[in-house]
Amino acid sequence: MSVPHEVVFFTGATGLVGGDVLRRMLAADPALRAVVLVRDAGRWEQVSTRLALPAGRVGAVVGDVTRPGLGLSADTRVRLAREITAVVHAAADVVFSRPLAVARAVNVAGVRHLLDVAAGWPRLRRFAHVSTAFVAGRRVGRILEGEERGDAGWVNAYEQSKHEAEWLVRASGRDWVIFRPSTIVCDSAAGGVTQYNAVHLGLRLLHDSLAPMLPAAATSAIDVVPRDYVAAAIAVLALRQDLAGRTLQLCAGSGALPVDELLDVTWQAWSRRPEWRRRGIPRPVLTDIATYHRFELAVEETGDSKLRQAVRALSYFAPQLALPKAFDTRAADAALGGPAPAVRTYWARMLEHLVSVGWCEAVKGVAA
Structure with missing residues (x-):
């Protein structure tokens, strides 16, 4: 054969x-x-x-x-x-x-x-x-x-x-x-989400005012x-x-976006929905990792089970925000004939998709 x-x-x-x-x-x-x-x-x-x-x-x-x-x-x-x-x-x-x-x-x-x-x-x-x-x-x-x-x-x-x-x-x-x-x-064209991960969880918590503080510098790229x-x-x-x-x-x-610009785009997108805009949810405070760890400890001592659950969920990936990285992509870009789509070109579409479909059950489980 x-x-x-x-x-x-x-x-x-x-x-x-x-x-x-x-x-x-x-x-x-x-x-x-x-x-x-x-x-x-x-x-x-x-x-x-x-x-x-x-x-x-x-x-x-x-x-x-x-x-x-x-x-x-x-x-x-x-x-x-x-x-x-x-x-x-x-x-x-x-x-x-x-x-x-x-x-x-x-x-x-x-x-x-x-x-x-x-x-x-x-x-x-x-x-x-x-x-x-x-x-x-x-x-x-x-x-x-x-x-x-x-x-x-x-x-x-x-x-x-x-x-x-x-x-x-x-x-x-x-x-x-x-x-x-x-x-x-x-997906870049429509912003559709096939599989939910830590980024979507973090966005859900921000959307519901359950992530009032993040360990990141304003200029750190996401x-x-x-x-x-x-x-x-x-x-x-x-x-x-x-x-x-x-x-x-x-x-x-x-093509990555600094944290402050990403938050700008995110709040602008969500604010187009009157029901969210009326809630007046503030942007998270950006701080250093030591201060954020003190915030985590303070949350553990409170009786707010929802906030405690949210902060625990963030603990497995939020520290990366305090470790700014710039990924070299020259070899990949050369092999492909160009770079990845810039984050700004699809981020707002993804946010609209997440809200329009009611997020997902896995993400709701923490933020509900």
């Missing part, structure tokens, strides 16, 4: 970015085939239908990155060894509040298990790994694309586990490329990116031969 020139093994195809990367790669190369690793065949059927993937070009195998051998049968591993030419690894546990051991089970052990299995794939010529720009952790200043430092520590277990995963990929001896997207917030930009970038670059051994930061870079 002849084997197509490219057969890509995907993890995370049911997640925020992976499915769109798969859809775009299939559309760009009519000869490309894919095999997706899924834990739930039923959910994959729903996702593949929603993505309208071409019939006959995508197969699914049931397994789990947290298990040795990916939980695959011997027969499946033999078949994959004959076919797979590339890997796009997008599976991850992205919950910031996880204990380190739990985050490592997916983000570190998952990479190790995948690399172990891939060691038996003789046709494999590319391992594309989706990481995060926040492997930079508590570092401040300019963050270069080729840097691998972890000397400053991390704000949460997600950041640390993704840093550790990058080291495994680099040490694998494989032909690899690493993508470091910033925080993904929406770097976020649209989902479609990240998916398109990975789809185009994952198999590029000239990018072997490169780390590409898929970030807003110079």
